[in-house]
């Protein structure tokens with residue numbers, strides 16, 4: 001009984017094997033393909049450039065008026081996150097500069113009421129990833145390597161996909177000699 005049963009089920013398995021394999025292949029393709037397109041940027045917010053509550057223009061401030069990134073983002077060399085400047089930083093200039101502009105009047109109003117401006121966040125990693133600005137700047141990676149030519153952007157735009165592949169590819173470059181074990185970025 002037993003050997004016959006085995007042979008029969010063996011035969012059934014063989015007959016099933018080909019359609020099963022092609023099903024598996026199909027299933028894995030449908031799983032892998034979207035993952036591939038995601039890796040090249042779609043869905044990771046590359047190109048994201050939301051409208052902001054006040055039309056702050058990096059190209060004007062950095063490009064035309066040569067204000068350093070760290071004049072405003074003044075915590076970036078010391079901390080994990082790069083701060084968005086407080087309105088008091090803006091008012092260092094805008095108490096005098098362009099005071100007739102409706103945008104600056106909006107700014108002054110928010111400042112005087114002690115309200116912040118609700119800037120729309122552009123770059124955002126998932127919570128399970130740890131990233132540290134100060135550590136990268138200390139190794140001489142500059143802002144533009146990761147954020148693009150900000151000094152030409154009238155509205156800030158995310159230029160990379162912020163995918164794991166993007167991080168790991170740079171870490172792998174021999175000149176960077178940066179860690180690629182999982183716990184470096186996932187704690």
Ligand code: HEC
Pocket residue numbers: 052056057058061062067068069070071072073084085119120121122123124143144147150151155156
């Ligand atoms: C005069 C102040 C000022 C200067 C100088 C400045 N920034 Fe900003 N930055 C801001 C403000 C305000 C925002 C938030 C509004 C916005 O996104 O435009 C911002 C937003 C950003 C963001 C997007 C933050 C997010 O939500 O993901 C990046 C990236 C950035 N700045 C990089 C730079 C770089 C790089 C430089 C120098 C080349 C620079 N900034 C110079 C004020 C400044």
Ligand code: HEC
Pocket residue numbers: 069070073076080081082083084123124125126131133136137141142143144145146147162
């Ligand atoms: C090695 C790549 C890299 C470099 C170099 C870098 N950034 Fe970023 N930046 C990122 C990533 C990734 C995020 C998103 C971080 C998150 O969501 O936790 C980010 C986010 C930001 C933000 C939003 C606030 C925050 O911290 O989430 C600002 C503002 C910013 N960067 C400004 C700068 C400035 C200014 C410089 C240069 C002084 C700089 N960055 C250099 C990768 C980089």
Ligand code: HEC
Pocket residue numbers: 054055056057060061065067072085087089090091092093094097098101102103104107
């Ligand atoms: C170091 C000086 C300085 C700082 C700090 C500064 N700005 Fe400006 N800003 C300028 C100058 C200069 C102009 C150009 C004025 C002109 O063309 O008449 C300008 C122009 C502007 C304009 C366009 C005004 C218009 O309608 O023509 C806006 C909006 C603005 N700034 C917002 C901000 C915000 C928001 C901050 C803080 C995050 C800030 N600025 C910080 C110097 C500064």
Ligand code: HEC
Pocket residue numbers: 125129130131132135136139141145146162163166167168170171176177178179184185
């Ligand atoms: C342009 C190249 C580049 C990119 C892009 C980059 N890194 Fe790095 N990263 C480095 C270098 C260089 C070091 C420093 C290695 C060393 O300490 O010698 C580093 C170090 C680190 C460290 C260890 C430093 C510490 O102690 O905090 C972490 C964590 C890290 N990176 C996370 C990330 C993540 C997450 C991303 C993507 C969102 C990323 N990196 C993108 C170049 C890069």
Ligand code: HEC
Pocket residue numbers: 125126129162163164165167168171179180181182183184185186
């Ligand atoms: C240099 C930083 C870095 C290293 C090293 C790294 N990761 Fe990631 N990982 C990321 C970033 C950034 C994301 C979020 C973006 C994404 O999903 O591509 C991520 C996302 C993930 C996700 C979630 C994917 C999803 O669909 O949500 C998993 C799972 C993961 N990583 C596993 C690993 C494993 C396993 C290792 C070690 C072999 C590793 N990572 C090493 C940066 C890193």
